[in-house]
Amino acid sequence: MQPASSKRASVLVNGKPTVTEALTLAELLSELGYGEGHFATALNGAFVPRAARTQARLAPQDRIEIVAPRQGG
Amino acid sequence: MNAINPRSAGTSALSLYGVDVDSRLLLGTARFPSPQIMSDAVKAARAAIVTVSVRREAARANTGQQFFELIKALGVRVMPNTAGCRTPKEAITTAQMARELFESDWIKLEVIGNDDTLQPDLFGLVEAAAVLCRDGFKVFPYTTEDLVAAERLLAAGCEVLMPWGAPIGSGRGLANPYALKSLRRYFAKVPLIIDAGIGAPSHAVTAMEMGFDAVLLNTSVAAAADPVRMALAFAGAVQAGRMAFEAGLMERRDMAAPSTPVAGTPFFDLERP
Numbered sequence: 001m002q003p004a005s006s007k008r009a010s011v012l013v014n015g016k017p018t019v020t021e022a023l024t025l026a027e028l029l030s031e032l033g034y035g036e037g038h039f040a041t042a043l044n045g046a047f048v049p050r051a052a053r054t055q056a057r058l059a060p061q062d063r064i065e066i067v068a069p070r071q072g073g
Numbered sequence: 074m075n076a077i078n079p080r081s082a083g084t085s086a087l088s089l090y091g092v093d094v095d096s097r098l099l100l101g102t103a104r105f106p107s108p109q110i111m112s113d114a115v116k117a118a119r120a121a122i123v124t125v126s127v128r129r130e131a132a133r134a135n136t137g138q139q140f141f142e143l144i145k146a147l148g149v150r151v152m153p154n155t156a157g158c159r160t161p162k163e164a165i166t167t168a169q170m171a172r173e174l175f176e177s178d179w180i181k182l183e184v185i186g187n188d189d190t191l192q193p194d195l196f197g198l199v200e201a202a203a204v205l206c207r208d209g210f211k212v213f214p215y216t217t218e219d220l221v222a223a224e225r226l227l228a229a230g231c232e233v234l235m236p237w238g239a240p241i242g243s244g245r246g247l248a249n250p251y252a253l254k255s256l257r258r259y260f261a262k263v264p265l266i267i268d269a270g271i272g273a274p275s276h277a278v279t280a281m282e283m284g285f286d287a288v289l290l291n292t293s294v295a296a297a298a299d300p301v302r303m304a305l306a307f308a309g310a311v312q313a314g315r316m317a318f319e320a321g322l323m324e325r326r327d328m329a330a331p332s333t334p335v336a337g338t339p340f341f342d343l344e345r346p
Contacts, residue, residue, distance in 0.1 A: 014129040033132040038141055040127065040170035045162055047169035065129065067167075068137020069144070069174050071111070072126025072154045073101030073241065073291035 009060040025056035028064065039068045085319065087286055089233050089264055090179070090211040092150075096121035097281070098311045099152070099266065100304070101291025108143050110300050115147050118304035122150045124181055124289065127171050137174070152213065154181035159194070161201035168205055180205060181235070181268075181289075182214045191241040191269075195222040199229055206230025215268050218252035220259060227263065234260070235268035235289065238280065242292045244272025247279060257284045274303075274310030281314025282322060 153171035186194030239245035297303035
């Protein structure tokens, strides 16, 4: 077993386990390559507005949702 | 001037949360064979409001942006939904994400209570509606024909209700016309939109003749062999049903009543039994 770096945390991104060094939601999005795309986010079931992503700190096992417009009925 | 405006055809305007809407047909955007056919169907249906959703987006996919551009180009009002949400919390967060994405405070609120029937969880629905109304949303709750739930939704701040005709995607029409009629009678001033279960234009005509303010449908158009032609058919049906309602339908009778005058009937003989 690899010793885990103290900086690396495992979180769930859209239901998929993801290891990240990001400390905030904004850093995570940038690390994953979401860039400036048109999407919205939630952290542990609570909405995180675009402007609040830099303040949203991540903790191990956090659940992150990243969603975008789609067809619907 | 006898020209009829094909969009309203002389029917009165529909007002939803203070916004005048010039079409009584709301169309979903899902399950179409292609984006082009979806766009053509929205135009053919003369829909003024379309429903959309939010779904998980992969990094660098940009799928959402492309879809949003397509929808914006249609020039219609967008109503995001909370489809698939099973708890008030999921629905509330989804609504908040949708508001940011679509820059619209209109939300079709769905809190699903049963996977097989996609029946609304009325308790969760009322709870979520109260939170969202307080948060400034214009909530369009997908509900059943239940009158008490309807009262609770109105008390929670909803100004429009969307009772189902039948389960989503079932195409069964109005499964409980008696209860829907009661709902219509009881809430005479509340905009009521039949959402879900409409499978054929005849179902839409029936709903509109009963005095419902609009219908929201998706699968019946999207899954038709020719969705654009079906959209046209529904546009005509909704218009015909509304005009009939406004014109006032005749009373139904149990026995026949001759339409041709009886007086002066040839060979008429009072003595003849």
